[in-house]
Structures are given as structure tokens and as C-alpha cells.
Amino acid sequence: MKIFAISGLGADERVFNYLTLDYEIVPIRWIAPKRKETIIAYSERLIQEYKISDENEYAILGVSFGGLIAIEISKIVNPKWIILISSVETRSELSSIIKLLGKSKLLNLIPKEILKPPLFFAQFMFGTNQKKLLKAILKDSDLTFTKWALKELTNWKNETILPNLIKIGGSKDKLLPPRGNNTILIEHGAHFMIVDKAEEISNILNEKLKNEHISKK
Numbered sequence: 295m296k297i298f299a300i301s302g303l304g305a306d307e308r309v310f311n312y313l314t315l316d317y318e319i320v321p322i323r324w325i326a327p328k329r330k331e332t333i334i335a336y337s338e339r340l341i342q343e344y345k346i347s348d349e350n351e352y353a354i355l356g357v358s359f360g361g362l363i364a365i366e367i368s369k370i371v372n373p374k375w376i377i378l379i380s381s382v383e384t385r386s387e388l389s390s391i392i393k394l395l396g397k398s399k400l401l402n403l404i405p406k407e408i409l410k411p412p413l414f415f416a417q418f419m420f421g422t423n424q425k426k427l428l429k430a431i432l433k434d435s436d437l438t439f440t441k442w443a444l445k446e447l448t449n450w451k452n453e454t455i456l457p458n459l460i461k462i463g464g465s466k467d468k469l470l471p472p473r474g475n476n477t478i479l480i481e482h483g484a485h486f487m488i489v490d491k492a493e494e495i496s497n498i499l500n501e502k503l504k505n506e507h508i509s510k511k
Contacts (some may be wrong), residue, residue, distance in 0.1 A: 295351045295374070295503075296320050298367075299432075302358030302380070303443045304435040308427065311355060316500050317353070318495035320344070321361075324439055333446040337366035353503070356368045356381055356388065357488050358470060359443050368456055375503065378461040380470055380485050384453045387473040387504050396448030404438040408446070421484020427456060428486070460502050462495060 299310050300322045307321030322344055327336055339434075341347055346367065353375040356364025361381025368376045382388055388509060395401060411419070413429055463472025464483025472479060476496060483491045 295348055295353065297353045297355050297377070298346055298373075299341075299355040299496045300357065300360030302360050303447070304440055305357070305382070305431050306434065308431065313491050314493070314496045317503065318401065319355075324436070326436075327439060327442045328404055328465075331442075331483050333362060333450065334366055336446075337363055338370060341367055341371060353377055356378070358485065359447055361503055362447065362450055365452055365454075365456065369452075369454060374458060376456055376459045378459065379488050380464060380467055380483075381461075382470055383459065383461060383474065383476075384455070385450050386453065387470075388447075388450065389471070392448050395447075396450075400440065401445050401448065404441075406441045409437055409440045410435060420467055420486040421464075421468060422486035422490050424486065427489065460499065462498060464491070 296318050297315065298320050299307070301303065301307060301309050301324075302415055308324065310321055313319065322340055324473060325343060325397050334408050346352065347454065348439040351374050354364045355375045355377040356362065358381055359377045360431075361378040362385070364376055364378065365383065385393075410432060413425065413432065416428055416432060420428060422436060459476065461474070461477045462480060464480045464485065464487045465472070466482055466484045467487075469485045480491050489494065
């Protein structure tokens with residue numbers, strides 16, 4: 295089974311190198327959004343780009359903002375499982391501050407150049423000591439994409455509850471705190487736990503997917 299994996303905002307497939315899953319990971323790389331493109335239209339283009347719907351059995355994994363894309367893709371295609379890590383399932387799980395940013399339209403006025411945070415602040419918000427990796431990811435960030443993604447995040451409308459969902463959140467996540475009673479909680483996990491807690495997350499996913507596979511036979 296393939297797991298199509300979507301990284302978080304500003305990140306790339308390097309964050310999946312730390313996972314040790316019993317399944318093939320197919321990283322989905324970010325493509326440039328079109329002018330005024332919605333998150334739904336963007337997700338449709340990713341489906342076509344990676345021929346996701348052509349697979350017989352697959353999962354969609356999304357980290358942080360990638361989780362929103364994973365949800366939107368899964369509403370169009372039919373994955374066996376949807377996996378969210380450090381992300382949210384519906385708009386109601388977004389914080390009041392994020393929702394307020396969307397309503398205020400403030401992001402439209404902010405120059406994209408100030409959307410790349412200083413390393414010390416990024417380390418604090420992501421809750422990680424992986425300074426070298428985080429610095430490399432920040433350096434390679436596409437700020438045009440970052441601004442588009444932030445606007446789509448703050449204005450995300452989804453309230454659809456999807457079946458076959460595995461949601462893993464960290465108890466110390468400052469950016470997208472875990473909400474909902476269906477979250478598998480990683481103690482002391484922060485927003486960058488896809489790297490920092492990779493072994494624990496891998497064990498959970500391998501066990502869950504194995505059991506789910508057995509139960510469906």
C-alpha cells in the first residue's frame with residue numbers, strides 16, 4: 295500500500311525521512327498555486343499531478359497545513375485511510391486567532407517577505423531542537439506559497455467528518471493544538487513532532503494500519 299504524504303506549510307519531504315513505516319511513502323511536493331486558486335482547486339490539481347485516484351489501495355497523510363490538503367483530497371477520491379499529524383480535521387478545530395485573521399483580511403496587507411520568521415522564534419513555535427533541519431527548511435521556503443497557504447488556512451471552511459481517520463496530535467503543540475476526542479495524543483509532542491517523535495508516531499501508525507487492514511479482510 296502507498297501512503298501519499300503531504301508536508302506542512304513551508305516544509306518539504308525531508309520531514310518524512312525520520313518515519314519508519316511498513317508501507318511505501320510517496321511524498322507529494324508542493325506546486326505553485328495559481329492566482330486566487332482555492333484550496334479545493336489546488337487539491338484537485340495535486341490529484342491529477344500524482345494520479346492518486348488511479349491507485350487501488352492507498353492512504354493520504356498530511357502534516358500541519360498538509361492535513362487540510364489531505365482532507366480536501368480525501369473528499370474527492372477514496373483513500374483507505376486518512377492520516378493527520380499535527381493538524382486539524384474541521385474549521386471548528388482552528389483557534390480563534392486563526393479564524394480572526396481570516397475575517398480581518400490582514401494577510402492581504404502583509405508583505406510576503408515578513409512571513410519568514412527568525413530561527414529562534416520558529417524553534418520556539420515548532421518546539422524543536424532540530425536547528426539545522428529547521429534552518430534549511432526555512433531557507434528553502436517559497437514565500438509566495440506561504441502567503442497563499444496562510445490565507446487558505448485562515449479561511450478554511452471544511453466541516454465534513456470523514457471515516458477511516460487517524461489523527462495524531464502533540465500535547466505541546468503551540469500552532470495547531472489538538473482538539474476533539476478522536477485525537478491520539480503524543481505527550482510532550484510539539485508541532486515538529488513528525489521529526490522529534492518520529493519513532494513513536496511510526497509505531498502508532500504501523501500498529502493502527504496493520505489492525506485496520508486485518509479487520510477489513
